[in-house]
Amino acid sequence: MAEHFKIACRGSWLSLAQVEIFKQKVLSVDPSITFELVIVETAGDKNQTTPLHLVEGKDFFTKEIQEAITKGTADFALHSMKDVSSEEYFKGTAYAVIDRDCLQDTIIFNKNILEKIKKGEEISIGTSSPRRNYAALNFLEKALPALGSSPNLRAIPIRGNVDTRLRKLDRGDYDGIVLAVAGINRLLDYAPAVDSIKTLLHDKLKMVLPLFECPPAAGQGAIVAEAASKNVRAVSLLEKIENGQLTHAIKSERKSAYKYGYGCSQQFGTFHLDLPSTSFTYSSGLDSKNNAILDFDFSVSVQTKYKTLFTGTDYMGKFFEYSYEHDQLALSNFIFVANHKAIHSSELIKTLRSKKIWVAGSRTWKELAKKGIWVEGCADGLGFDFIQGILSSNYINVKKTDVTILTSQSSYKHWISEGWKATYSYQAIANPSHEIIKSVKGADIILWTSYEQYLSLKEYVKNEVVHCSLYGKTSELLKEDNLNPIIFPGIKAFQVWRERNFK
Numbered sequence: 001m002a003e004h005f006k007i008a009c010r011g012s013w014l015s016l017a018q019v020e021i022f023k024q025k026v027l028s029v030d031p032s033i034t035f036e037l038v039i040v041e042t043a044g045d046k047n048q049t050t051p052l053h054l055v056e057g058k059d060f061f062t063k064e065i066q067e068a069i070t071k072g073t074a075d076f077a078l079h080s081m082k083d084v085s086s087e088e089y090f091k092g093t094a095y096a097v098i099d100r101d102c103l104q105d106t107i108i109f110n111k112n113i114l115e116k117i118k119k120g121e122e123i124s125i126g127t128s129s130p131r132r133n134y135a136a137l138n139f140l141e142k143a144l145p146a147l148g149s150s151p152n153l154r155a156i157p158i159r160g161n162v163d164t165r166l167r168k169l170d171r172g173d174y175d176g177i178v179l180a181v182a183g184i185n186r187l188l189d190y191a192p193a194v195d196s197i198k199t200l201l202h203d204k205l206k207m208v209l210p211l212f213e214c215p216p217a218a219g220q221g222a223i224v225a226e227a228a229s230k231n232v233r234a235v236s237l238l239e240k241i242e243n244g245q246l247t248h249a250i251k252s253e254r255k256s257a258y259k260y261g262y263g264c265s266q267q268f269g270t271f272h273l274d275l276p277s278t279s280f281t282y283s284s285g286l287d288s289k290n291n292a293i294l295d296f297d298f299s300v301s302v303q304t305k306y307k308t309l310f311t312g313t314d315y316m317g318k319f320f321e322y323s324y325e326h327d328q329l330a331l332s333n334f335i336f337v338a339n340h341k342a343i344h345s346s347e348l349i350k351t352l353r354s355k356k357i358w359v360a361g362s363r364t365w366k367e368l369a370k371k372g373i374w375v376e377g378c379a380d381g382l383g384f385d386f387i388q389g390i391l392s393s394n395y396i397n398v399k400k401t402d403v404t405i406l407t408s409q410s411s412y413k414h415w416i417s418e419g420w421k422a423t424y425s426y427q428a429i430a431n432p433s434h435e436i437i438k439s440v441k442g443a444d445i446i447l448w449t450s451y452e453q454y455l456s457l458k459e460y461v462k463n464e465v466v467h468c469s470l471y472g473k474t475s476e477l478l479k480e481d482n483l484n485p486i487i488f489p490g491i492k493a494f495q496v497w498r499e500r501n502f503k
Contacts, residue, residue, distance in 0.1 A: 004034045005075040008068035011039040012161040014183050017190035018223045021099050022078055025241040038074045040065045069227055075234045077226040081219030081250055093226050094235040096242035097250050100222040101182035102390050103271050105214055109176040109205040120149040126158030126177035134267040134285055135214040136178050143365055145372045162187060166200040181395055182221030188394035208377035210362045215269030215284055218253035245274060252281045261288040268293050277487045278471055296496040302466055302486055304501040310443035312453050315436060320428040329423045331404050338407040340367035342425045381490045383472025410452050430456030451477040
């Protein structure tokens with residue numbers, strides 16, 4: 001006889017979309033199981049006007065759902081992980097993190113945003129937390145295209161489900177709203193919501209915010225299922241569908257968040273990433289006392305005592321000379337700009353203003369913004385492979401054949417060899433000074449910021465040197481040269497490590 005289970009959840013489209021994900025995972029274990037939904041109205045659903053950080057208490061979207069399993073009216077409770085507050089929340093129950101979508105936040109803008117920037121008019125951004133107020137608006141100051149005066153930004157509280165917020169944007173209550181990419185992706189994969197969400201997103205401009213400058217809330221994008229500990233069969237199913245790697249990531253994020261004050265009123269974000277060759281937890285923003293946070297938790301096994309360090313970051317802008325190629329480039333509608341140096345002429349700038357642009361990192365983003373170019377997202381300095389998941393997601397929906405890589409002449413061949421459509425607009429010519437060569441000769445540890453930098457200096461490197469690089473294309477090419485570089489997950493990570501070890 002088929003088993004029947006009750007699932008307690010909220011009644012929003014997003015919650016129901018997450019239920020479908022949960023059901024499919026359970027059915028992959030036992031296809032004979034049947035389900036029944038127990039729709040619960042939470043405190044957060046009842047109060048749709050007060051900003052969450054001003055509401056007394058906690059667990060506004062989860063407490064009543066959990067009570068359904070503790071009282072026996074449901075077998076499973078399903079939550080968005082970021083809505084679950086304290087480490088004591090699951091005391092007396094069993095839980096499993098079962099799925100996670102993209103970590104990033106996005107800002108969706110009405111199409112008149114460019115005119116408002118040009119005219120210097122106030123731009124209202126709907127946000128649901130102090131974290132988003134602080135990080136997103138600070139980033140937008142330099143990330144919006146420079147089309148006149150500095151952007152006049154104002155954060156305004158917004159409440160409601162994802163579709164409700166999109167409707168508020170569509171009718172002009174806001175110029176832009178901040179949402180989690182994960183929620184949009186799931187709604188675009190949920191049949192009852194697809195048509196409405198696509199209509200609401202039509203003609204909108206978007207920006208996917210960088211993780212390092214605008215980190216998400218702990219647990220963002222993750223789904224957690226919960227069962228009463230005494231419900232043996234339900235607990236058994238949770239054990240079978242739990243994703244151990246995701247559980248570890250969430251625990252790392254929540255541990256980091258607790259150090260600075262967990263809750264809706266905080267102005268910091270945190271995330272954990274497990275990447276090939278490196279893992280780390282990152283937090284930044286302001287703590288409860290408005291002190292700046294920059295916390296990079298990662299492990300690098302390098303002996304630094306009595307060692308001399310050379311890093312290419314100390315010579316940014318001084319290492320290469322540049323020669324520029326023609327501007328008549330074969331470009332698709334979607335362009336990944338590998339370096340801001342690739343954009344050098346008014347003709348090319350004009351062309352890029354009509355394209356969808358993603359970039360390697362936030363520095364390139366801001367440089368292109370100065371030229372009046374709208375940038376949709378970036379790879380956070382973690383390499384193009386890092387964003388292929390979000391590019392192919394329901395929200396962005398870009399195929400490999402749609403993309404042109406705009407890079408340097410020396411990097412061009414590497415992209416082509418990997419099957420990408422690529423073009424180049426400049427050539428980087430290494431011209432290391434005597435000072436740089438001398439420093440490299442004496443170095444025991446070297447951080448290479450590009451593969452071209454390594455090629456131009458490798459003849460001066462000692463045999464026993466420890467090679468280091470940033471995560472991404474540089475580390476991949478160094479490995480192809482039979483080196484085994486120590487990989488840092490970004491420049492900020494390297495800077496934190498350097499300050500700890502080379503004071």
